[in-house]
Amino acid sequence: MLRPTLKAIHHVAIICSDYPRSKRFYTELLGLVVIAENYRHERDSWKLDLALPNGNQLELFSFPNPPPRPSKPEAQGLRxxxxxxxxxxxxxxxxxxxxxxxxxxxxxxxxxxxxxxxxxxxxxxxxxxxx
CATH class of the missing domain: 3.10.180.10 (2,3-Dihydroxybiphenyl 1,2-Dioxygenase, domain 1)
Structure with a gap:
């Protein structure tokens, strides 16, 4: 059986600590276009789908009291x-x-x-x- 091929990255998902602040940063400052914005009542969470010019997407999530994640340049995980x-x-x-x-x-x-x-x-x- 032939190995199927990956076509592209569809989206990158980010959980933010302050939804309005991060929404402004990504839309107003960086200029990403809103595809959809939905509030998920059962999770007390916003999900904002943003379009990049090449068709890729960035998903911005909010959750109540998300734990901080270390993001040092050489830490494991997304660099x-x-x-x-x-x-x-x-x-x-x-x-x-x-x-x-x-x-x-x-x-x-x-x-x-x-x-x-x-x-x-x-x-x-x-x-x-x-x-």
Missing amino acids: HLAFLVEDVAEFVAYLTNEGVTVEPIRIDEFTGKDFTFFQDPDGLPLEIYQC
């Missing part, structure tokens, strides 16, 4: 979520103007592309990477 951008320096200037702390821009030693890291409101590591 970071990377977004492609046309111009890393331009995006850094935008984020900085919006009060987001951004690491210095680095060059990928293998591709020669610019990239850098910043954090979402819960400290989750995000990367912007030059197309």
Whole structure:
């Protein structure tokens, strides 16, 4: 039997500590488009589906009192979520103007592309990477 192939990443799911703050960060600051927003009464939880320009999705969840997760760069688990951008320096200037702390821009030693890291409101590591 032939091995079926994966086509793409459909979505990445994030649990946030402050739903309105994280919703604003991902929609207003990063510009992701809302596909659907649903409140799940039985779980006292919001689920926000956000569209990335390439068709992938980001799911943002809220739960009452979620435990914090260590997100050190080298901890086990998801290391970071990377977004492609046309111009890393331009995006850094935008984020900085919006009060987001951004690491210095680095060059990928293998591709020669610019990239850098910043954090979402819960400290989750995000990367912007030059197309």
